[in-house]
Amino acid sequence: MEILNINGLEADVKGKKVLNGINLSIREKDIHILMGPNGSGKSSLANVLMGNPKYNVTAGSAILNGEDILKLKVNERAKKGIFLAFQEPVEIPGVNVMNFLTTVYTNLNGRNAELRKEIERDMKELNLPENFLKRSLNEGFSGGEKKRFELLQVMLLKPKVAILDEIDSGMDIDSVKFLGETTKHLLNTTSFLMITHNDHVLDYVKPGLVSVMKHGKIVKTGDHSLIKEIREKGYNEIL
């Protein structure tokens, strides 16, 4: 059963076409891996699904529970359960991490008296330092910390569809392993579109579907055996 269906999606940024008719489905309780060479449009797809105003959608739809999310404002998409873990999370000076998490959580999921406990537990699992909550959002975080903080938000918010844009790059080996395990744990509530460059994470996740993107199109979709094929032959040969 599919939770998100993307049909014929086309988009451009600053007049340049970056998505060229994307057809892709994310199944419920599944991890869909999206791979492809640099500049193939993977991040563009992630941004368009979340509604980044820099991108202009020219055709197509993305149906979540019978509704085309492309017609919704960014925050409305979030409220419907779409989440984007950013490849390069932006720093926001002076915005306290704890306040941010509380505001965002309460806005999306309602009040939770146990929230602080949950945050602290997740932080511990992610090996984030105790003073983390007092810091400014993403400011002065190391590359790995930024990515782990994105993952923390997935764990906490439990969106319906989490798009992870190269969340594994910049993560150390233990974090990548933890990422793999965590996505598995979360499958009851969350389905994933995992964009990755690095096949390391694929040692720890078992995707139902794997797609390969090139020139703004999905050029191949298969099961996890496709990963093995790419590993062995490289993109050039299989595409």
Place this chain on the structure above:
Amino acid sequence: MEKIEFDYNKYNFKNPTAKYKIIFNEGLSEEVVKDISNLKNEPKWMQDFRLQAYGFFSKRPTPKWGADLSKIKFEDITYFARATDKKATSWDDLPDEIRETYNKLGIPEAEKKSLSGVEVMYESEVVYNSVKKELENLGVIFCDTDTAIKEHPELVKKYFGKVISPNDNKFAALNSAVWSGGSFIYVPKGVKVPMPLQAYFRINAANMGQFERTLIIVDEGADVTYIEGCTAPVYSKDSLHAAVVEVIAHKNAHVKYITVQNWSSDVYNLVTKRAFAYENAFVEWIDANMGSKVTEKYPSVFLMERGAKSNVLSVALANHGQHQDTGTKAVHLAPDTSSVIRSKSICLNGGRTTYRGLVKVKKGAENVKSSTKCDALIFDDKSRTDTYPYMEIDEEQSAISHEASVGKINDDQLFYLQSRGLSETEAVNMIVLGFIAEFVQELPIEFAVEFNRLIKINMEGAVG
């Protein structure tokens, strides 16, 4: 230790006393100045002080170096009347926007009426009495300045007008001639006042006059935090507010002076604030300016003796039709003195912010350290922000730094927060509150919460 008479009536909470129910005709003359003084039954020295100041005021032209003040009509202003006489007489008389703001701030019904001047209200009496007792036990004097002249004449006479001379500038001269109300604080040697003064007196702040005069004397090794103003917009029918605030921090003293003011949008807010910091004293001005048509305010510290320190942290927010011309002066007159200046300004919808600052180091004041950092956030092309950091450094042995930045709200920041479910308005507010977080951290917690709400209200129209 002096015995302190802290009469609630005299603080003018309870009765807008009938004897003050006199409104002078518009315009200013020597006669008016004399009448004000006579009515208050003041000692001769004060009357002379007022008359001399009136002379200075008459001679000085309206300053042209800052915001546009050419539309002030001095002859149309009423120079003396109890605030309560001039305020709205019924809740319905208040402009809708003021009522709406009170509602948004979540101010209790009774308190709203008091703030608007419709009714004087004493809900805080219980708290007030316990504070009063505590202050008495410490020997702290805290009363309005009119009362202080009567009850502590020597102390007032010694310091009044010594930090800011009546001829300092046109508006200080005006205040010196017609002042009324304001706070007087004396903290005896070694006393650390355990609670911020005025925090409990929010209501009273709204009843302050337009020419209030505040004098704070902190004796050796003493410590006090004073909070001025209130977060609710002060509704006033008067178009001119010209206050004078003098602070004296003796050896090893610490003074933190917090101002949050939110004037209604037709007010000219022209305030002179200055502190003298003696040996190893530490003076902090924490100053937020919102609302008003024009604000010109540069809280200053004169670092008089070795080891004195100052910290000035300010926020200015200018929305449509407003010009916040603010900044500070750090005047280093002695060696080993240091100053820190941080300014945050926000302008939107055609609002204008100006930072105007002076760092001065006198010859011979060696090993001075001073750092200035000005950050401006500008929302649109209609708005404007300028920085004028003047420096007069006459001593080579000093370390002076200045940084300035101007930024726009970053689209990536907005997108990030919106992707987490916040609306565009909520996202903008979060970014703006982050921008001024340093300032908010200096506020007592209950005040900080209201201040944040206030910023959000004043940001109205930020998102199209």
